[in-house]
Amino acid sequence: MTEIQIPRWLVAAGATGMLLLATGMMTQVQASAEPEKQEQVEEGEQASQQQEDVKEAAATESTPGDYTIIDGKVDQGTYDGYIAFTRNCMACHGPDGVGSTFAPSLVKAAERRSFAEFARTIAGGRDIQPGRVMPSFADDQYVLSNIENIYSYMKARAAGDLGRGRPKVIEEEEEEEASEGSDED
């Protein structure tokens, strides 16, 4: 895993829920003077604006949520998303993202939420009820650098292209032969 140094100011920004991420690297941070007001903006509009920001900031051509599946095998990023999920999210969000009695299904979350929202919740956390908390992962470099991968894994699960359990990874030659960004099974 690539070592990513996260500056203190960026961690602080994450805690306010305004952290933006792109392609597994933090390349842009948008801080707001009125974070609460901005939170209230209509979901769709806000999300699409941030999506565009993310796209602009992206270092590679892939967009968050992309995945490749060939014969039930997945690309490395989606696989890394599965592993990051099992290490950090599964304890509450259930095996393979299906949810538990106390934490929602992330498969459904990926269906409903934009990448920006998904990333913001992971980075900023969320107070749902007293004693019922989605923690902030703003100071967890491993999770931050895998948010896109987790999102891709959940998108693949939500689309029904990927089942439960640990997927296999596509061999490199296979991947090169495959058409770009396809969802083949």
Added chain:
Amino acid sequence: MLREMSYAIATMGLLAASVAAQANQNQLELQQNPELWATQLGNYQGNRYSQLDQINRDNISDLRAQWQFSTGVLRGHEGGPLYVGDGRLYIHTPFPNKVFALDLEDEGRIVWSYEPDQDSRVIPVMCCDTVNRGLAYADGKLFLNQADNTVIALDAESGELLWEANNGDHTKGETMTMSPLVVHDKVLVGVSGGEFGVRGHLTAYNIETGEMEWRGYSNGPDDDVLLDPETTMMMGEPIGEADLGVSTWPEGEWERGGGAPWGWITYDPELDLVYYGTGNPGTWNPDQRTIDGEPADNKWSITVFARDPNTGQTKWVYQKVPFDEWDYDGVNENQLIDVEIDGEQRKGLAIIDRTGFGFLLDRETGELLVAEKFAPETNWASHYDMETGRPVVNEEFSTFRQGVNVNTTDICPTAMGAKNMQPSAYSPETGLLYAGINRICMNYEPFETEYVAGQPYVGATLTMMPAPTQDGDMEGRMGSFIAWDPVAGEVVWKKDERFAVWSGALATAGGLAFYGTLEGYVKAVDIETGEELWRFKTPSGIIGNVNTFQHQGKQYIAVLSGVGGWAGIGLAAGLEDPEAGLGAVGVFSALDDYTELGGILTVFSLPDA
């Protein structure tokens, strides 16, 4: 009144000074009074049996809920209420670990409540929900293990905080979920965090001051484990070899070797020994725990410890699963029962274990007497070698032999165990144990993982499915309630349930056994036959324990509802049918279809005549 009583008991204690072991006189006195439920497992022996018989087979159908109390906390409610005779029920909650004293004479009016101030960052390092298995009581004090590793003592009269002690560091993945046990002037506590590469230990604090008195680790050098290879026994012989807690691990791996004792502690006041089991060894990837590529025992994970509560010194050990390959934590309660075996009276120790095996040991020596399957689907081992005390592992289901990055399929039981922490009951009248069990199997795929402090250290992925059914089983069942003969090693009767039975059992002199289900039912069955005689649907799934007590001539049954725990994680969306294709999730019953969150205490009794 209570204070006077404890003075009287203290005096009695002095008079009885010739008795070698004094336990905690106050706690011992309370638990010997059949009207009270003064410790989570009912008595030091862990029997969860009550001599009360006002509620019995003849009138059980009249049992009514008298009042309910919402704890205001969602998520899994394990453990149960204590009743020490002062007209109040003492209950606790999952994180944030509130404590309530409820007036039994005023339908649960809150006499006092206490809520610790804890760092919420402890929540994500709790592997299997933010559960807590309950309070302990002695000498007018209540003891609680907070999730954030703070051990506290409260004045039971006022709820005032008397002392607190720090038992660990949640930023390294250490947490606390287990219920403390008071023995002598010490409160014994264990750490959780087996999925985070913690180094397990059991620690004793002084009940008056909160000062640490001793700590015995589950791994590492003998001086840390508090054992002496010349005198500590294993399978009836001195261990012999020094520092097995180091040498049975690859270089340094014992330092993150798990063995967290997060289950129950039991105590024999005559032998003056405490008993508990340790959890899984470090990572779930067995390959990372080998020496020169061969299985290593990873001592003292998944081991029953018998310790002297005064010093912590280990009298004997029995490792149930050397070199774990399935996450079969050995923390299940050690029931102390006196048995006749081969015409001989023995001081026994019975375990309905995670592994699917029911064990019977001699609790003086640690000698293994019986090891038989109580869950018939159990296939990871064919049997136990009674000479060596080791399981004979079935290579087909050995996740180590099958290899890293290989999905070993259809292993029974699942990592949840054929029985998890839900404590069993024992009736001295029938000589049988009663337990809720899990009928679930798994596929398990180990993979290479790296230790990072405070991060999960698991290294295996697994999927679960209901255990295959046999003739007469309920279709798709994922749990059963069983009566187990610990001497014969046989199931006497069983009653299937839709979901794993994750609640603690109760046996009573009224000819009844009680348990709760994940859908939220409290059920009473005939202790002789298992026939269901009564049920009541509480508002949320039950993973707590059914307790009973008598106040002013009236017997009560009380239980905490509040679905969650590992069962709430694994069964919420239903299990996968391994035969079905993609997207077939939920072909087996999903817990989400039956219950929702909610922390509720329900108190039952018979209507006034």
